[in-house]
Amino acid sequence: MSLLEGRRPTLKDVAKLANVSHQTVSRFVSGDPAIREENRARIQAAIDELGYRPNIVARSMRVRRTGLLSVVVPATAAPYTPAKMMSATTAEAHAFGYEVEVVHVAGGMHARTDRAFELADSGWVEGVLSLASFDDRVRSGTRPGGVPILEFPVYDDNLHGAGIMLDASPMIEIVGRLAELGHRHFFHVGGPVGHPASNERQAVYERAVSARGLVSHGASRGPFDGSTGVDAVAALPEDTPVTAIVCANDELAAGVLMGASQRGWAVPDRLSVTGWDNRQVGQYMPPGLTTVIVDHELVGRTAMGKLIATLRGEQPPVEDFRALNAVAWRGSTGPAPEARP
Amino acid sequence: MSLLEGRRPTLKDVAKLANVSHQTVSRFVSGDPAIREENRARIQAAIDELGYRPNIVARSMRVRRTGLLSVVVPATAAPYTPAKMMSATTAEAHAFGYEVEVVHVAGGMHARTDRAFELADSGWVEGVLSLASFDDRVRSGTRPGGVPILEFPVYDDNLHGAGIMLDASPMIEIVGRLAELGHRHFFHVGGPVGHPASNERQAVYERAVSARGLVSHGASRGPFDGSTGVDAVAALPEDTPVTAIVCANDELAAGVLMGASQRGWAVPDRLSVTGWDNRQVGQYMPPGLTTVIVDHELVGRTAMGKLIATLRGEQPPVEDFRALNAVAWRGSTGPAPEARP
DNA sequence: CTGTTAGCGCGTTCAT
DNA sequence: ATGAACGCGCTAACAG
Numbered sequence: 001m002s003l004l005e006g007r008r009p010t011l012k013d014v015a016k017l018a019n020v021s022h023q024t025v026s027r028f029v030s031g032d033p034a035i036r037e038e039n040r041a042r043i044q045a046a047i048d049e050l051g052y053r054p055n056i057v058a059r060s061m062r063v064r065r066t067g068l069l070s071v072v073v074p075a076t077a078a079p080y081t082p083a084k085m086m087s088a089t090t091a092e093a094h095a096f097g098y099e100v101e102v103v104h105v106a107g108g109m110h111a112r113t114d115r116a117f118e119l120a121d122s123g124w125v126e127g128v129l130s131l132a133s134f135d136d137r138v139r140s141g142t143r144p145g146g147v148p149i150l151e152f153p154v155y156d157d158n159l160h161g162a163g164i165m166l167d168a169s170p171m172i173e174i175v176g177r178l179a180e181l182g183h184r185h186f187f188h189v190g191g192p193v194g195h196p197a198s199n200e201r202q203a204v205y206e207r208a209v210s211a212r213g214l215v216s217h218g219a220s221r222g223p224f225d226g227s228t229g230v231d232a233v234a235a236l237p238e239d240t241p242v243t244a245i246v247c248a249n250d251e252l253a254a255g256v257l258m259g260a261s262q263r264g265w266a267v268p269d270r271l272s273v274t275g276w277d278n279r280q281v282g283q284y285m286p287p288g289l290t291t292v293i294v295d296h297e298l299v300g301r302t303a304m305g306k307l308i309a310t311l312r313g314e315q316p317p318v319e320d321f322r323a324l325n326a327v328a329w330r331g332s333t334g335p336a337p338e339a340r341p
Numbered sequence: 342m343s344l345l346e347g348r349r350p351t352l353k354d355v356a357k358l359a360n361v362s363h364q365t366v367s368r369f370v371s372g373d374p375a376i377r378e379e380n381r382a383r384i385q386a387a388i389d390e391l392g393y394r395p396n397i398v399a400r401s402m403r404v405r406r407t408g409l410l411s412v413v414v415p416a417t418a419a420p421y422t423p424a425k426m427m428s429a430t431t432a433e434a435h436a437f438g439y440e441v442e443v444v445h446v447a448g449g450m451h452a453r454t455d456r457a458f459e460l461a462d463s464g465w466v467e468g469v470l471s472l473a474s475f476d477d478r479v480r481s482g483t484r485p486g487g488v489p490i491l492e493f494p495v496y497d498d499n500l501h502g503a504g505i506m507l508d509a510s511p512m513i514e515i516v517g518r519l520a521e522l523g524h525r526h527f528f529h530v531g532g533p534v535g536h537p538a539s540n541e542r543q544a545v546y547e548r549a550v551s552a553r554g555l556v557s558h559g560a561s562r563g564p565f566d567g568s569t570g571v572d573a574v575a576a577l578p579e580d581t582p583v584t585a586i587v588c589a590n591d592e593l594a595a596g597v598l599m600g601a602s603q604r605g606w607a608v609p610d611r612l613s614v615t616g617w618d619n620r621q622v623g624q625y626m627p628p629g630l631t632t633v634i635v636d637h638e639l640v641g642r643t644a645m646g647k648l649i650a651t652l653r654g655e656q657p658p659v660e661d662f663r664a665l666n667a668v669a670w671r672g673s674t675g676p677a678p679e680a681r682p
Numbered sequence: 683c684t685g686t687t688a689g690c691g692c693g694t695t696c697a698t
Numbered sequence: 699a700t701g702a703a704c705g706c707g708c709t710a711a712c713a714g
Contacts, residue, residue, distance in 0.1 A: 008464070010707055021685045026709060034683060053462035057402045058707035061690055066398070075428045083445075083500075087416045090445055101442035104424075104431050121394035123349070123691090159424075226625020254625045261627035285595055285626050286602035351691055362701045367693060375699060399691035402706055464707090 009050035017046035029054055065126065068099050069307065070119045072112060072130035075104035076159040085154075088300030089129070096308050101125070108157045109135050120147040129307045131155050133162065148310045152303035160224065161197045164299065168197075168204035170292045170325045171246070174274050175208035177329070178244045182339025183272060185241040188219035189232045189256055190248040195224075201248045201276070217242050229255020233263060243271060243336045250275035250282045253289055257332065268334030278328065287331035295324050350391035358387035370395055406467065409440050410648065411460045413453060413471040416445035417500040426495075429641025430470070437649050442466070449498045450476050461488040470648045472496050474503065489651045493644035501565070502538045505640065509538075509545035511633045511666045512587070515615050516549035518670070519585045523680025524613060526582040529560035530573045530597055531589040536565075542589045542617070558583050570596020574604060584612060584677045591616035591623045594630055598673065609675030619669065628672035636665050 011029075015022040020039055028035055028043045035043075046052070060066045071089050090100045105115045113134045120128050126147060133153035153163045175186070188205050191198035202219055209216045217240065222228030229252045236242060247253040253275030257267060265271045267287055275282060275291040282289040302319055309316035352370075356363040361380055369376055369384045376384075387393070401407045412430050431441045446456045454475045461469050467488060474494035494504040516527070529546050532539035543560055550557045558581065563569030570593045577583060588594040594616030598608060606612045608628055616623060616632040623630040643660055650657035 008707095011709095012707080022707090023686080023709080024684060027684090030709085036683065039684090055402075055707055056463040056465055057398060057407070058464070058690095059709075061396075061398045061402050061692090061706090062708045062710085064690075075431065076424060083417060087445060087447070090416070101444065103442065104428055106428070122397040123399070124397055230625065251625070258625045258627040258629065279620075286599040288599065349691095352693095353691080363691090364693085364702085365700060368700090371693085377699065380699090396691055399706095400693075402690090402708090403692045403694085405706075 008055065009052045010055070011052075013050055014043065014046045014052050017050065018042040066124060067097060068101060068125045069093055069127045069129065069304075070116075070125045071100055071102050071304075072116055072119075072128060072132070073102060073104055074108075074112065074132045074155060074157050074159055075106035076157070082159075082296050085131070085296040085300035088297040089304040092301045092304035093308065096312075098126070098308070100304075109133055113137055116149050120149050127307050127311050129303060131303065132157065148307065150303075150307045150310060152306060154299055154303070156196070160191070160195065161294075164319075164321050164324065165294065166197050166200045167321065167324060168201040170276075170327050171201055171204040172208045173327050174246060174290075174292075175205065175212065175214070177327075178246075178272060178274075178333065179212050179214060181272070181334065182336035183244040184214050184336070185243055186214060186216045187232070187236070187240075187242045187245045188216065188247070189229050189245060189252045190219055190221045191224045191228075191252070193221050198248045205246055215241075224249060225251050226255030226258060228252055229257075230259040230262070232256065233259025233265075243338075244273075244333075245271060246274050247276065249277050250279040250289060250291055253291070253332070254282070254285060257285065257289070267332050269340070270337055272333040272336070274333060290330045290333040291328055293326045293328050295326075298324060349396065350393045351396070352393075354391055355384065355387045355393050358391065359383040407465060408438060409442060409466045410434055410645075411457075411466045411469045412441055412443050412645075413457055413460075413469060413473070414443060414445055415449075415453065415473045415496055415498050415500055416447040417498070423500075423637050425637040426472070426641035429638040430645040433642045433645040434649065437653075439467070439649070441645075450474055454478055457490050461490050468648050468652050470644060472644065473498065489648065491644075491648045491651060493647060495640055495644070497537070501532070501536065502635075505660075505662050505665065506635065507538050507541045508662065508665060509542040511617075511668050512542055512545040513549045514668050515587060515631075515633075516546065516553065516555070518668075519587075519613060519615075519674065519677075520553050520555060522613070522675065523677035524585040525555050525677070526584055527555060527557045528573070528577070528581075528583045528586045529557065529588070530570050530586060530593045531560055531562045532565045532569075532593070534562050539589045546587055556582075565590060566592050567596030567599060569593055570598075571600040571603070573597065574600025574606075584679075585614075585674075586612060587615050588617065590618050591620040591630060591632055594632070594673070595623070595626060598626065598630070608673050610681070611678060613674040613677070615674060631671045631674040632669055634667045634669050636667075639665060 011022040011025050015025045020043060024039060025043055028040060086102060093100045105112045112130060112132060116128045116130055116134060119125050128149045130151045132155045134151045138149055138151060154161065154165045156162045186209055188202055190202045198221065206216055220232035233256055245256050247256055253273050256273050260267050260271050267273055275289045278291045278293045282291055306316040352363040352366050356366045361384065365376065365380060366384055369381060427443060434441045446453045453471060453473060457469045457471055457475060460466050469490045471492045473496045475492045479490055479492060495502065495506045497503045527550055529543055531543045547557055561573035570588065574597050586597050588597055594614050597614050601608050601612050608614055616630045619632045619634040623632055647657040
């Protein structure tokens with residue numbers, strides 16, 4: 001150890017101590033079976049004595065492989081990131097022998113694209129997967145080095161859903177089931193104007209309502225927090241015929257529940273309420289919030305699978321997101337007041 | 342480009358094209374000002390033409406610096422990871438010129454320790470910070486190479502709080518304020534038996550209650566989800582004198598709210614309820630859940646600051662977590678029924 | 683089965 | 699101000 005003068009032991013140090021060539025040590029470390037038994041023992045002893053660990057930077061430089069993939073995620077002001085999607089991407093990568101590093105990038109699309117190029121061009125990683133969209137530079141031609149940069153945009157800068165997460169078809173089921181329960185007068189509470197997921201959910205909501213000959217008494221849009229829901233309920237006239245409020249997510253729905261409580265409207269007796277996203281507490285929020293459960297693992301698996309297929313020069317499997325969304329009916333929805341006994 | 346045969350351009354390629362030595366290009370890339378103007382122009386042109394980007398693996402090998410730090414986080418079944426703490430660690434690292442990669446490790450303390458050693462010994466990173474505890478191997482002596490491995494255990498394997506996050510002193514304020522509001526009969530709902538944070542919160546709760554001469558009618562412990570709270574309320578006798586239920590987190594409290602609703606107990610008129618952790622929807626869960634807001638950014642900043650101080654051979658600043666917790670009083674708490682007009 | 687040689691791409695050292 | 703030589707730690711290729 002004293003010969004090392006504080007530096008990390010290298011192959012050569014081990015080789016010297018074990019009285020073999022550094023190449024033999026290299027073979028031993030790589031698990032080459034063709035090594036004499038007595039040498040194996042001496043090499044292992046030397047490794048243990050010196051505490052040798054291969055220098056992965058040097059190895060990567062030599063073999064031009066790092067086995068590392070980057071997953072780029074927007075760094076957001078929101079307090080939580082979707083761990084299920086992240087662990088699904090990691091698990092999928094592990095299954096193919098890759099490690100994953102998660103890179104949180106603040107500052108929106110251009111900063112994200114810059115960082116993705118940096119990562120790809122640095123030689124650190126063999127592929128970059130972003131869960132949020134890139135700007136146009138990514139699509140313009142292949143780059144030297146050929147590290148694939150893939151966007152699988154399922155989030156926006158604020159970590160709200162995008163892309164496939166925009167699929168609002170559960171709205172059709174929600175409105176349809178509420179109609180079967182006797183509801184005819186609806187109201188919608190959505191996220192910020194211009195927010196894609198909210199726009200899509202409102203659009204599908206409105207088509208579903210009119211397709212069944214029902215009445216929508218308007219929509220209220222605002223920030224993704226409870227106050228938007230509270231205010232929307234507060235603004236309804238006292239004699240409103242609305243009996244069902246369909247919301248774009250659970251925060252909004254929680255606000256609607258609170259607003260209803262403030263007005264003395266019982267849920268679901270006077271009012272049915274639905275959310276989206278199955279936030280943890282929603283299930284036990286009295287009276288239990290009907291919501292849409294989204295299979296984040298499916299998304300993570302699919303996204304990473306696509307990058308890995310690209311890496312292996314294979315055709316990515318056809319994406320199948322039919323099982324992405326499932327409506328969970330809970331206590332916040334029930335028969336319309338006029339349909340009750 | 343055709344000379345490159347598909348490989349990445351290197352310093353030498355640029356040098357050849359610009360008719361200088363690869364050293365000069367290296368200096369140019371490192372921002373050396375002492376380079377002739379005409380050479381600068383030709384080098385820049387060659388870089389642009391070839392799309393040259395430095396190979397960071399090679400550079401790191403040469404300078405023995407990667408500028409990379411790892412943050413180890415338990416990979417959990419829970420759907421969300423604390424993004425605020427992660428972005429705080431990242432921001433702190435950036436301020437000192439480091440990049441951060443987040444490594445999600447499944448499988449508990451030993452797997453985590455293994456992985457930390459792997460990371461530290463690999464030469465990839467210059468430091469490893471784990472937000473969950475290591476096993477004893479970490480403390481046993483310094484390792485060759487000297488990459489610091491630091492644990493700042495604020496989570497357990499399931500990403501529930503540990504270490505400083507166990508600080509349950511807000512219980513004293515909660516019980517005290519409820520006592521001022523006229524409450525004398527308390528009940529506690531906590532997490533799983535043996536769970537450190539739950540144990541601590543229950544212990545402080547009980548001390549606070551008895552210190553003020555109040556009565557605790559027991560505690561109910563169970564999994565961190567709403568059903569534990571629902572069941573706890575359901576099990577109380579109809580004529581219970583309990584008017585305040587203090588919970589160990591917001592999921593439990595949400596369950597208590599639902600249980601109260603099922604029994605027809607108005608909150609806060611009949612019953613006051615408090616949670617912990619300030620989950621997003623809690624604020625708008627009717628009637629607004631009183632909770633403890635935890636400053637996760639402070640924790641992330643402090644943890645990374647400690648690693649960076651170690652890295653720079655400095656003394657880490659004294660940790661100051663006095664501002665970690667703040668009680669947010671909301672509508673789920675109010676005067677005791679007997680203290681109402 | 684093992685050793686020798688030759689780079690990987692870069693930055694440092696020492697020359698000029 | 700620029701260039702030549704060297705080596706970081708490792709593995710591929712070839713000898714033996």
